[in-house]
Amino acid sequence: MIRVSVFYPATEGASFDHDYYREQHVPLAARTWSPVSVEIDKGVDGPHVAAVHLMFDSLDALQAAMAADGTADVLADVANYTTIAPVLQTSEIVG
Amino acid sequence: MIRVSVFYPATEGASFDHDYYREQHVPLAARTWSPVSVEIDKGVDGPHVAAVHLMFDSLDALQAAMAADGTADVLADVANYTTIAPVLQTSEIVG
Numbered sequence: 001m002i003r004v005s006v007f008y009p010a011t012e013g014a015s016f017d018h019d020y021y022r023e024q025h026v027p028l029a030a031r032t033w034s035p036v037s038v039e040i041d042k043g044v045d046g047p048h049v050a051a052v053h054l055m056f057d058s059l060d061a062l063q064a065a066m067a068a069d070g071t072a073d074v075l076a077d078v079a080n081y082t083t084i085a086p087v088l089q090t091s092e093i094v095g
Numbered sequence: 096m097i098r099v100s101v102f103y104p105a106t107e108g109a110s111f112d113h114d115y116y117r118e119q120h121v122p123l124a125a126r127t128w129s130p131v132s133v134e135i136d137k138g139v140d141g142p143h144v145a146a147v148h149l150m151f152d153s154l155d156a157l158q159a160a161m162a163a164d165g166t167a168d169v170l171a172d173v174a175n176y177t178t179i180a181p182v183l184q185t186s187e188i189v190g
Contacts, residue, residue: 002139003134003136005141018189022189022190026190038190039098039188039190040188040189040190041098041184041186041187041188041189042186042187042189043184043185043186044097044154044185044186044187045183045184045185046100046182046183046184046185046186047182047184048184048186050186051184051186059139087141087142088140088141089138089140089141089142089143089146090138090139090140090141091136091137091138091139091141091143091145091146092136092137092139093134093135093136094113094117094135094136094137095117095121095133095134095135
C-alpha cells in the first residue's frame with residue numbers, strides 16, 4: 001500500500017482553516033483521486049498544523065489518480081484554506 | 096483518535112536500517128506502549144526516509160503509554176538503526 005502524506009508546517013503569520021479543509025477540500029481531493037482511504041490530522045504538538053494521508057493500492061494507481069482532470073482544481077483550492085506551502089511525502093507502508 | 100508520528104528526515108551522511116526498524120524496533124515500541132494500531136512507512140519520495148504512525152485512543156492513553164517503564168529502552172534502541180534525529184508530531188485524527 002502507498003501512502004501520500006501532505007504536511008502543512010507551522011509557518012509564521014500563516015493561517016489554516018481546519019473546517020474548510022475537513023469539510024470541503026479533502027472531500028474534493030477524495031472525489032477527484034478516489035484513494036483507498038483518507039485520514040485527516042489536526043496538529044496538537046510538533047512541526048505540522050495539519051496533514052492528510054491518502055492511501056493507494058500501488059504507485060501506478062497513485063500516478064493514474066494524479067493524472068485525473070480535476071487535479072488542477074484540487075491544487076487551485078489550496079488558496080481557499082491556507083497560505084502555508086504544503087510538503088508532500090510518498091511512502092510505501094511496509095508494516 | 097490520536098496519531099503520534101515519528102519522522103526520519105533524509106540527512107546527509109546518515110544511515111537507516113529499514114529491516115531492523117520494521118523487525119526489531121517498531122515491535123519493541125509496540126510491546127512497550129500498546130498502541131491501538133501501528134503503521135510503518137518506507138520513504139519513496141519526499142523529505143523522510145522512514146516514519147512510523149502510532150494510534151492511541153486519547154491524549155491520556157498516549158501519556159500513560161509514554162510513562163511505561165520500557166520507554167527509556169525504546170529510545171536507547173534508536174542508535175541501533177539510525178543516526179538520524181527523529182522528529183515527533185502528535186495530531187488528532189479528525190476525519
